[in-house]
Amino acid sequence: MIGKQQNKQPDTNHQQVGEVPSPTSRHYKAKMWMRLWDGNPPGRVLFLLAAITAFFMAIPIIYVVWRSLFAGTDRWMRLLDSRIPQLIWNTMSLTVMVTLFAVFIGVSLAWIVNRTDLPGRKMWQWLLALPLVIPPYVGAVTYIIVFGPSGWVKRWWAEQEWLVTTFGEYSLNVYTFCGIFFVLTMFTFPYVFLIASASLRKMNRNFEEVARSQGMKTSQIFWKVNLPFLRPAIGAGAILIALYVLSDFGAIAMMRFTTFTAAIYYQMGSYDTVSATVLSVVLIGLTLIILWLESKTKKKQKYYQTTNTYKKPDTLPLGKWKWVSFAYVMLIFLFSVLLPIIVLVYWSIIGIEMGALDSRFWGFAWNSLKVSGMAALVCMMFALPVVYLRSRYPSVISQSIEKLSYAGYALPGVIVALGIIFVFNQYIPALYNTYFLVVIAFVIRFLPQAMQSTDASLSLISPRIDEAARSLGQPPWKVMIRVIIPSTLPGIFAGGALVFVSSIKELPATLLLRPPGFDTLAVRIWVETSEAVYHMAAPAALLIVLVSIIPLRYLLKKY
Structure with a gap:
């Protein structure tokens, strides 16, 4: 009836005046998330890309430390006493x-x-x-x-x-x-x-x-x-x-x-x-x-x-x-x-005269170019989200993500390979014994090089350009693709060149992770030198040196 008071159930979706928010409520979590980012949180896609990259980069150190905890006291004491x-x-x-x-x-x-x-x-x-x-x-x-x-x-x-x-x-x-x-x-x-x-x-x-x-x-x-x-x-x-x-x-x-x-x-x-x-x-x-x-x-x-x-x-x-x-x-x-x-040069001339530059040699060169090129492309793709998150959305979270992303750079290639072997052998066996593991190791080792170069380019772009694009209704991912990437492209390419040359020279990770029959120039230098076949090792070494001169020009311009 009109005028008759109707019974209403209390609205649980709205916070009552004066009520203390529950730590499990959606409103409380959203408020805390905003506070972590000083009221300027990043987009979900950007944050997820950067967080996944940081976790991926930290896998070797986390897994190696975790496995060592189960080594047993006897093994620890024996190694501490002897080696x-x-x-x-x-x-x-x-x-x-x-x-x-x-x-x-x-x-x-x-x-x-x-x-x-x-x-x-x-x-x-x-x-x-x-x-x-x-x-x-x-x-x-x-x-x-x-x-x-x-x-x-x-x-x-x-x-x-x-x-x-x-x-x-x-x-x-x-x-x-x-x-x-x-x-x-x-x-x-x-x-x-x-x-x-x-x-x-x-x-x-x-x-x-x-x-x-x-x-x-x-x-x-x-x-x-x-x-x-x-x-x-x-x-x-x-x-x-x-x-x-x-x-x-x-x-x-x-x-x-x-x-x-x-x-x-x-x-x-x-x-x-x-x-x-x-x-x-x-x-x-x-x-x-x-x-x-x-x-x-x-x-x-x-x-x-x-x-x-x-x-x-x-x-x-x-x-x-x-x-x-x-x-x-x-x-x-x-x-x-x-x-x-x-x-x-001396041994390369002898090697060329003896037919060292055969199809096998160019196969090793192609393997080196393939894994190094793939690593450079992946690093160019994933360096920008981490750098952009830390630069445009400074907080404890973004700083932690950046530091985790640098974890692989401070680790020897042997340790990176060790962590990758454990993880992929147990949890992702489909990729085990493939050259993709070599690419992954290169990314973990040398992504910080791409990040440093990208950061140098990004620091020259005013944040107001991002804000102007956002004010026109562009979502963050479109701002990244249409504004940031074209402006930082020289730095991204320079970082990719550094990763490429560092990867082509990397030896221990390649030795441990390469599948059977997959040799690179660095591996052939190691194998031929171990057997004192210098005329076969020298052309591969000289080729690595010549290719490595490319990013040196970038270093000299930078410094």
Whole structure:
């Protein structure tokens, strides 16, 4: 009846005034989600892509740590009593020594080339970066060929009777700590050289003029003015070198020195995967300690150029030290570039004359191009969502996603391969023993390279461009496709090029994950060198070096 009061059920879908929201209510969850993103949450597609990428990148480290927890106390104690102490000593002593000497060489060369009147200084800026394109395991091969037990130097020495009479038989042994230390130092110092060179070119002359007006000499200005500004660059280069030495396998194995990466590989070869996970966890711990020390020291290295009147640094005359400096630069170039290239060209000519460039060789080259190209494409696709989420939607979640995405870059290829083997063998057997696992390993290892390059391009695009597109009614995914991707395309392609070249040189992950009969150029270098068939290994090594020159131009433009 009209006017008659009707009974109504309470509306449970709306929050009553003054009622405290339940933690399980939809309204409460939505409010907390908004608060996590400071009122600006990302779209579902973007968040899911970035989150899946981060989880995928963290799989190896999560699974390796998880498996090591079930290794058993007896196995842990046996390894701690026998192998682990010696491996820690070998690994850390090599890492520290290579880092210290590579930093010294890199900084000294950067100073001589960029701040003095060294003859041909512009040319040296390019030439001294070339060791980056020579994989250390290729460098190790060349030094074995020249200085090894049956190498060029020993044969020449035996032919010189006066040398044998005066000094005795040739006794240089490259298979020692000094041998692997020398090889890794010669092929890692450009990390510091490039970054320190960039800092030196950007230094303001005003600070030096003030110090000179106070009566300081050039040496005092270097220690008290230049070096403090160089410390961040030195730290960045040092951490790259240390992480590389921790993760290197090829050069270390070829020089018959045992560190954690070699020990893990040999444990996998003997099918003792549980011990391999234990060793992997210890190596991960060492890596985290180095990263923690680097982050602590970085906080204390804050030096700013506050003046707005920039002046280009002076070029200092070397005077009587000119030819001594030139000889020093030439000596480093000889051992890090000239000698390896001469050896590779020599054996490549012999190999070509003996028919090394046959269908098998081009098959190896095609396999390398295929897996490296696929890895580069995948990295270009998945780098942008992670970088865009962190840049445009800063929060604890986006920062955590970005850090997880960098997990694979700090891990050796052996550990990445170990995690992939466990996961795909047990849960996704359809892909096991296929070359797709090699591609996945490359993506996990080198996606951060694509992220860094993409981030550099994205940082040049104002967020207001995104906001303008959104204000016109475009959904986030259309903004990404129509606005962001075209604007960041150069950086995306540059990142893809870096991933491609890093992948084509990767050895341990390829060795462990390749299916039967699927060899790449890097694998053939390893196999042929192990059997001393250098004329077959040299063309593959030389091809890798030539291809690797492509992203070096990008590095030199960047730095």
